[in-house]
Amino acid sequence: MVPPADGRGVLVYCEVEGGRLAPLALEVLGVGRRLASALGQELGAVLIGEGVAPLASEVIVHGADKVYVGEAGLLCEYVLELYLPVVEEAIEQAQPAILLFGHTLVGRELAPWTAFRRGVVASMDCVALEIDPHTKRLLMTRPVYGGNAQAVQVSMGDPQVATVRAKTMAPAVKDHGRYGQVVELKAGGRLPAPRVKVLERKAEPGTRVKLEEARVVVAGGRGIGSASGFKQLEELAGLLGGAVGATRPPCDAKWAKESQQIGITGRIVGPELYIAVALSGASQHLAGCSAAKVIVAINKDPEANIFHVVDYGIADDWKAVVPALLSCLRARTDKETEGIWR
């Protein structure tokens, strides 16, 4: 069966974070550009929010041919029922063959809704996207069974909707020579009164660990055993200029904060160095850290699954290894400072 190809071009949703393009938006633009070029078609981008219009030129520099801008005071923060009609206005205008979102809280809602409402099904949390050279359809690779397997799937209808997992696609390259067109969406005028009310929205103090941006992440698992154990990991991370993450059990036990959870239902990190301490390496956790450049495991069980996926391992008790590492690193720092003073 040859699927219908009634759409043209690629449309990507660019998430804005604190007035700037989110890092994942650049990754979505990157893959969107690559797919559009493979098809020889246009790349469109959707920007929604309050005061986002100035970002349009940055989106063009990062590969978009056309930017659909939905600007309105009401859109200052994401609310599904307000954002959905604006995204749909862009879809109506662009009639894309491919529609991409980042796999974030926002994308996890907008992708399924826009797809179902068009009689198609979104492919969630994709880690690879390619155009099939024969059929020109989008081949979407996504982990299933918690990451134990990967499925390659294709949408039988247009638009072919997918969300993209963070740190799996190369970010867009800046090209200041690019030019593109800005299309203003009428958004503001016809927003419905939302059925859902936001009663409260608060930043939680201390949750800004910025795990995604850290160059080094030290992650602790169930084997850490206590909140004070996590203090030692903080010390290790501190010496390396990094941040501390965790698997699910420590978050459940409140040794670590929920916002520190790394994995399929937590954060996705891609540091230079990931140190996995006393965690077994469940696929649901590995989903969140496999983009790391170098991975180290410390686990007293030499048979632990984590040793199959890391670069360096120490098969020993973390309670001995971490203090030893701390002293090595301190000695190193002392030497460096000596060097400066000499």
Next chain:
Amino acid sequence: MKNIAVCMKQVLDPEMPLSLFRIDPETKSALPARGAPPVLSPFDENALEAALRIKDDEKAKVTVITLGRRLVRAVVTASLAAGADELLLLEDASFNEFDPFLTASALAAAIRKRGPYDLVLCGLQAADTNAGLVPIGIACLLGVTCLTGAREVRLKEESVVVARSLAYGYEVLEAPCPAVVTVTYEVGSLREPGVEAFMSASAKPVIVWTAADLELEQAGMAGGRTEILRMEVPVRASRCEILEGESVQAKAEQLVSRLQQAKVI
């Protein structure tokens, strides 16, 4: 009295040993594992717990709906033992655990057919599909809102109030009933069945419907599905160097020098 439907999926145990995990290239899905019985999807257990907490505080009827090709009675009736009031099994050889379109259509049709409801609770995502599509499909078909990723769910007179975690904080949302709400594990684990609930479970109604009972042609959405071309277990080439040494200190020193060579510290 409030009516709460909880959608719970029977899945392959996500915590089973990897060595037992096999994909059937024919059906493009995992083979049932000998020695690792299926379980109710973890977030769906949290969804049932959220429903039972509402029931702790006010009069409510909790109906669990489970859809599948072949449902293991001992697995799915655990929801009754934990405190659900009735179990609605949608069982048909034509169902497919990787077809969110068909699954949402069947679940929405069953919810409609069963009668008035105030709230539909689901897991954020199923442990096998890892998708988070079915609840939004249900909401779309029922014409109601869907709040996703709740860490706390409360039912008011005519609305549902939900707290959910954001990247750097949390928010509290209120939606009119009926609504679909998906929950994460932050809600808390499903309670252990009390002796009384356990004893009375076998007396609770279990209703079984097939696809024919649901008249799916009318309920379904017309349009394109996704087709799975292949499903594979990714090969992981182990590249790990286990650092050996006389003492822990020696191993730690080796590690630090390796990391310096790799220029990551």
